[in-house]
Amino acid sequence: MAEKALEFDRVAQEVFAPIYPVIASRLLELAGVRKGRCLDIGCGGGHLGLAAARGFEGTLILLDANPYAVAIAEQRIPEEARGYIRALRGDVHALPLTDASVDLVLSRGAMWFWKKEASLKEIWRVLAPGGVAVLGGGYGTAQLKTAIYRHMSMRNQEDFGEQQEKRMRGARPEEYALVMERLGMGVPQCIHEDSGDWLLFHKSPEGTEGP
């Protein structure tokens, strides 16, 4: 677990670093929510959430199931931001947060590890009325994606694109959207961009729909 968290964070810093500010600003734009309480699920070293915090007014929780990732994210929180950003250990299938307490849920590169129905129900439970979730995977821009695929293929001595395809099999936005529709959880949007795929959903301001 420690080795996984350290290796992922090494790659995030050495290779993926330029994607986070680009993705953060795109996800904030897609979500249209810029204040309240933000939750980055499967935050790893916290790069995406911390980049999003620059365009978000309110509090941020960096959450990961791996305690070593949480420790890395914790260390990355700037001293002056510790009053409103915190790192928390937690599993998306049993979020350690109260109902209707989060305005914006973000997640990158983690949803293919999750059980669809259990994770969606939990995200739905913690979303506040009017809240939005954007979950998926991406690399910021098509150029960054190409450069990262090339770099990672050389680094790992295997076709990174093929590995990603395998990882994502069965966990694409459409597959999550089907589960949401079955559970009566609003009308999800599947967003496909050159650099990545996202599932976006809102909880209505009345907060009446849902499982």
Ligand SMILES: C[S@@+](CC[C@H](N)C(=O)[O-])C[C@H]1O[C@@H](n2cnc3c(N)ncnc32)[C@H](O)[C@@H]1O
């Ligand atoms: C590939 S990393 C992505 C990290 C980060 N979002 C990024 O883009 O840099 C996936 C992360 O999801 C976390 N994760 C996997 N399953 C999880 C779960 N059930 N609940 C919370 N976090 C989970 C892993 O521990 C890991 O840190």
